[in-house]
Amino acid sequence: MRRRHRRLNSTPELDITAFMNLMIVLVPVLLLGMVFTQIRMIELDFPGLAKGEVPDPDHFRLEVVLVPGGMRVADSERGIIRSLPLREGKQDFAGLRTTLQAIKQRMPEKTDIVLRLGGAVDYQTLVTAMDTVRSYPAVVxxxxxxxxxxxxxxxxxxxxDLRISAVTDHPLTGGRP
Known part of the structure; x- marks a missing residue:
């Protein structure tokens, strides 16, 4: 007579200890390696008048023209306040800040400015110009x-085709170069 051997049908347990150890180490390493960014929004307006709106002739409209050859601060209706050519191959943001501070002292209620950009101005220069015209570091x-x-x-x-030449004095800046 033949004997039948029964095979035991049992499911083996999975040993996931090594996998769990890997996850315990990997998750904190990945979290530490993440770059957390802060997104800043700057609200912008586009210059111009609404349909049917007539410009006020006594309204002072301050603008900064930024081209690869330098910057120019001007009143859009009355002319150039100050020209700032490149200084050592870089834009003169310190001179721009000084000029705008002088204008702000004479017109403290004014808060708007138009920033006009030439086509070849790079993004970093635009951001630096926007930061310069918005605020300055002061000790209080x-x-x-x-x-x-x-x-x-x-x-x-x-x-x-705008060319920025020598520095121009204007009464609004107090005659500063």
């Missing part, structure tokens, strides 16, 4: 704070 009560210049920034196009 022994701590450095951001003082407001012209936070309401509008963007526009500058003429491509």
């Amino acid at each position: 009560a022994a701590s450095v704070v951001e003082a407001e210049l012209f936070p309401d920034v509008s963007l526009g196009d500058a003429p491509d």
Whole structure:
């Protein structure tokens, strides 16, 4: 007679200890390696008048024209306030800040400015110009704070053939070069 051997049908247990150890180490390493970014929004307006709106002749409209050859601060209706050519191959943001501070001292209620950009101006220069026209570092009560210049920034196009030459004095800047 033949014997029948019964095979035991049992399911083996999975040993996932090694996998769990890997996950315990891998998850914190991946979390530490993540780059957390902060997104800042700057509200912008585009220059121009609404349909049917007539410009006020006594309204002072401050604009900064930014081209690869330099910058120019002007009143859009009355002319150039100050020209800032490149200084050592770079834009003169310190001179721009000084000029805007002088204008802000004479017109503290003014908050808007138009930033006109030439076609070849790179993104980093645009961001630096926007930061420069919006505020400047000031010392108040022994701590450095951001003082407001012209936070309401509008963007526009500058003429491509514009050349920035020597520094121009104007009564609004107090005769500063």
